[in-house]
Amino acid sequence: MLERLNEAMEYIEQRLDGQIDAGELARIAVTSEYHFRRLFSTLAGMPLSDYVRRRRLTLAGAEVLAGERTLLDVAVRYGYGSGEAFARAFRAMHGVGPQEARRTGAVLQSQPRMSFRLVVEGSSSMSYRIVEKDAFRVVGKKARVPLVHNGENPAIVAHVRSIGKETVARIAALSDQDPDGIVSAVVRLDASMEEGAELDYYHAVVTSAVAPEGLDELHVPAGTWAVFEITGPYPQALQHLWGDVYAQWFPSNPYQSRPGPEILWVRSSEDGKGAQARLWIPVERTTAG
Incomplete structure (x- = not known):
């Protein structure tokens, strides 16, 4: 099961600049979408949608600082239909808007890529x-x-x-x-x-x-x-x-x-x-x- 969860995480990483289908994630993990969402939230400490949003904004932040794409191009690349929506989401995570971040080289937040592993403590049985x-x-x-x-x-x-x-x-x-x-x-x-x-x-x-x-x-x-x-x-x-x-x-x-x-x-x-x-x-x- 953990191996399949990590395969699902790889699917997310490969599609952060495209569509991510929760049903396909559940198929990769060989489970139902309902169970996958609940299992992910418990293991990750956040809902699936929040994790995907934070990973996208982490990559978007790097592109904003790099200055190789326009801010609108970055917004569209990571799933935002307008510069305003992107700016709101960017500020909510990073504490600064994308224009200001690019102008000042601001310090941004990062959502690390997650992987799952089983820790066997052996102190108790269930x-x-x-x-x-x-x-x-x-x-x-x-x-x-x-x-x-x-x-x-x-x-x-x-x-x-x-x-x-x-x-x-x-x-x-x-x-x-x-x-x-x-x-x-x-x-x-x-x-x-x-x-x-x-x-x-x-x-x-x-x-x-x-x-x-x-x-x-x-x-x-x-x-x-x-x-x-x-x-x-x-x-x-x-x-x-x-x-x-x-x-x-x-x-x-x-x-x-x-x-x-x-x-x-x-x-x-x-x-x-x-x-x-x-x-x-x-x-x-x-x-x-």
Whole structure:
């Protein structure tokens, strides 16, 4: 998988002054476009579109300083339809406009070319199981929140605190299958996984029951799930697990993510400093690997 990802990165490099087809990148990596975008964002720390834009502006910056092409020619070469659009993007990355950069020989920013490699630390193993699950519903209270990679998510904390005890009890009573009891369910509205990207967050249960009045419902089709288990400090261990699943488990196993909610079951330790958790990720088996 990592070898194929690096082949996809080479495809990007060869086409920075032309069209880059995300579908073709996914084909090279032998995966779906949805999974490729999510995997890339996790490994690279930025969405695919941001990486391509930054690599193009890095090369454009070198050409601006070289002075061998007009600024409009450089803009068109790297995919900008007008000098104004190019100038805005150039300034956003480099902190200076292209005209000023050429005139003064300004110091510019650089986005290095990325390649991926697997770092084997050997300090821990990842426990998981594969589950085939019939269709079900996620029923509870929903809020739209921003993605936060590190530390507690204030918007989620505020949402959970806003739900009254009676409502929580009503939700909990609907649980009738694994994972049991109150869970967190996250539906990502795009595949970027960029900090601040919007999510639909459910404080809910997994159930076969239709949502009663006043509660939100998400219907989830039948499918395959990878279930990861971990015990450690909360929320740090959970956030690291999320990253490890995409950075280590997917490149090493014949599965790819598919659209659907990511479900987190957490039970705190007695001292409140740690937690036992199970992370449910919707997956499908790949045809290769």
